[in-house]
Amino acid sequence: xxxxxxxxxxxxxxxxxxxxxxxxxxxxxxxxxxxxxxxxxxxxxxxxxxxxxxxxxxxxxxxxxxxxxxxxxxxxxxxxxxxxxxxxxxxxxxxxxxxxxxxxxxxxxxxxxxxxxxxxxxxxxxxxxxxxxxxxxxxxxxxxxxxxxxxxxxxxxxxxxxx
Numbered sequence: 001x002x003x004x005x006x007x008x009x010x011x012x013x014x015x016x017x018x019x020x021x022x023x024x025x026x027x028x029x030x031x032x033x034x035x036x037x038x039x040x041x042x043x044x045x046x047x048x049x050x051x052x053x054x055x056x057x058x059x060x061x062x063x064x065x066x067x068x069x070x071x072x073x074x075x076x077x078x079x080x081x082x083x084x085x086x087x088x089x090x091x092x093x094x095x096x097x098x099x100x101x102x103x104x105x106x107x108x109x110x111x112x113x114x115x116x117x118x119x120x121x122x123x124x125x126x127x128x129x130x131x132x133x134x135x136x137x138x139x140x141x142x143x144x145x146x147x148x149x150x151x152x153x154x155x156x157x158x159x160x161x162x163x
Contacts, residue, residue, distance in 0.1 A: 005144025
């Protein structure tokens with residue numbers, strides 16, 4: 001699934017409900033279904049890349065291998081771009097998205113949920129035509145309307161929300 005929509009619309013919440021349901025149904029595989037945040041993954045990658053590790057390649061390979069799980073929620077793609085103006089962010093995360101596509105193409109039985117606040121055009125601009133095409137080819141896309149459930153909750157307790 002590819003969940004697209006504004007902040008606080010419930011994309012991650014729905015992904016977590018699906019993950020919990022998966023855990024109940026497939027209890028033996030439950031620990032293998034994880035939620036990974038794009039900006040955290042990228043931050044870990046950059047920390048290892050610019051660290052003083054004697055074997056950076058091995059450290060980076062460990063990060064990439066941790067992402068090669070059969071079932072993941074790849075949360076908030078696009079937020080890694082806020083960390084840096086460096087093109088490496090979109091290249092790294094874009095390559096991870098392409099990896100998921102390859103797994104699907106090979107019929108490896110992957111379960112992937114991607115959440116993003118980006119539009120299709122923004123995904124295209126950030127990760128390129130190739131990634132956008134692959135996402136649209138294999139993912140069921142769900143657009144969340146422009147309604148924020150968290151904003152409603154905040155307003156209900158009397159806190160001013162927004163600008």
